[in-house]
Amino acid sequence: MSQSLARNPRLGQWIRFLEHDRVRIATGKVELGQGIVTALAQIAAEELDLDPDQVMMLSGSSDEGPDELYTTSSLSIMDSGAAIRLVTAEMRTLLAERAARRLNCAPEDLGIERGHFHLAGERTGQSYWTVTEPGDLEREASGTALVKPHASYRTVGRSVPRRDLPGKLAGGGFIHDLDEPGMLHARILRQPGYSARLANIDGIGDHVQIGHFLAVLGDSPLAAEQAAKRARVRWTGERELDPARINAYQLLELPSRKHHIGADFADTTHDAELTVSRPYIAHASLGPSCALALYRDDHLTVWSHGQGMHPLRHSLARALDLAPEAISTIHVDGAGCYGHNGADDAALDAALIALARPGRRVRVAWSREDEFGYEPLGTAMVVRVSAAVDAAGRPVDWTTRIWSGPHVNRPGTTSGHLLAREALPDPPPQPVPTDPPLSRGGGATRNAIPLYNVGAHRICWHLVAGTPVRTSALRGLGAVPNVVAIEAFLDKLAAAASTDPVEYRLTLLEDERARRVLREVRDRARRESGQGLGFGFARYKNMAAYAAVAAAVTVDEAVRVEKIWCAADAGLVINPDGALNQLEGGIVQAMSWTLREEVRFDAHGVASLDWDSYPILRFDEIPEIEAWLTGPRDQPALGVGECTVGPTAAALCNAVADALGVRILDMPLTRDRIVAALLAGDDPAS
């Protein structure tokens, strides 16, 4: 049974019948721009034989909706979608049986149109709304309801337009826009790191101070912003970083816990080796984090754009020493987050101020600098692969070595807490780093096991404690460096074996679905003269969607991406156009990471605090993207949101190597690195 359903077995946690022939479906998954709410409504409409416009969605409510933890890891269709499918199928069966008894016929004789029961093509006067009884919602889901066969789908598999897009195109729909007269506006004067203590405050008006947590208040966003600018705050005990040392390769020197997965080390000499690195990167949401909170009548209500409202309620309860029942957390859309950004931390900021100002609604808005400065980063990583090859040049023994900071530091997991807790009296201890287990796709090890036949395989990996900055989940976790390492290495081995890189991969791949996406991309990809062409492939987490990407580039001093092709197999696709949008978005984000992005540091922490110092790709750098879905649609739905990031990064690295004749393996592939590689490549002695 779906895990979500096991955790929330009561039918009423998911479904409710409303007037005017409508049904309300609740989900714990939230809209992050990925279109999940639209897709889940399609699933419900399908099983209930409703039009999608009869389905109202309630998403991310701690009081009324199911607890489905966080909206992460391309799992929403598999978790929430599976639960909603079972719940709605069960409800349909139950109500059809009851209607049949009333109409004195067999349930199989009944047709359902927009929730109304038909008999021999005629309306019967009975509908879901006439036959449902209050007790229905109290039942526990059996989890065994008969769901519709794929072949009969009418709504699932159609590109239904996003429900929230019209409102957003009209300029509305974000948490940042919630407003009410008399609201208090706050800016946080943030503790610069765990050990820093407030030494002296000057020039400050209305404010809230709790321990080393300090917020200035105003009656408008501008007033709060100006108050923050006026305030003179001195901190002591700030940590001093050595920015020159902060890079991916520093991870090899920091204390770490070592893990071993897979085959024992063999007595084989490895013929080839290659090392890939990625720097610290930022989520860099376009809209900085925001939260609202109100404490009234001993109850705290918090509005947040975080990824999980139930976990947020628990983390807030722990931080504030309140009972979870004394807190309601409500999701409101924010800017895309791509993982664990500042959203949850802003929620605690707002809650702390609200508790100090009962009866007032408080709005906390982070500035651009706050967001870049205090969001948890995607960790830097180093991945080294080596292999022994047989006479035909095919790998027979393969070792992957990984050095990585933590990929998950979410509040509510054992390893994370909300940021402002560090400033409060009795701060929690620094989190002990953990990593998601491989059964859930792993973090540092995500996609580290090649899907190819590589002989005996082992992973030896180091979970580094004490990265210079807080790191947490960012789209794809370790998949990007791991896929780049595998795919760059395969290109290298293919070249050594004088084989075409795609042909070489096909000789190592048995999975027909994997072979199909690779072949389709190869057949469509074209290189014009002077361009480099590169390929990348992965099945995300080795259990979600398959994606193969080809990139054509020209390289002079910088890389110009000319065209991207992408074939993906996600099995059953609820909303094909929505899935394509996700494929394309992942492609662009991964292009930007690979070519451009790197967080910079100074002695106090993050120094790249604006878009000039943390540039991302712009419109005039985006090529045409040809992405398509392929593969068997009658197979289970596979998560699609992150499947393109690894293959895209790999395709780009391979295309640049193809164009240059030299391989650059440290991301991002900047102008400096290209020039250096060209110079080294020109040097006959090297």
Next chain:
Amino acid sequence: MAGTWNLEVNGQAHAVQAEGSEPLLHVLRDHLGLKGTRYGCGLEQCGACMVLVDGDPVHACTRRMDTAAGRSVTTVEGLDAPGLLAAFLEEQAGQCGYCLSGILVSAKALLDRTPNPDRATIAAALAPHLCRCGVHARILRAVAKAATS
């Protein structure tokens, strides 16, 4: 200097009480309640705050009230661009949508001036805008489609 400033927004005359140095972005969002114009950086780097001032795209985050006074401002709420909206919906050109109000504003200014822009021209006009969700290819297609419809 604090004062009362005359401002036409989306065809409506307003008398705004504000400091002369107050950014237009705050005036629009917090005095006039027009929340479609967004804060992204406050530094003319992201384009989330783009509005039209006398028909030209302008970053509202740095434009001072006193230099906008007496002019005519158009925000996403008053854009009157049904062709663009229809094309964005047809292409489903959006994910989180945070970037869209600013992008629609620049696209409208482009199409008002350049009837049939090619892809490179559209991309250049939108280069002041960031989209972190990576919807660029769809947005470029949508603007091109609106131009020909």
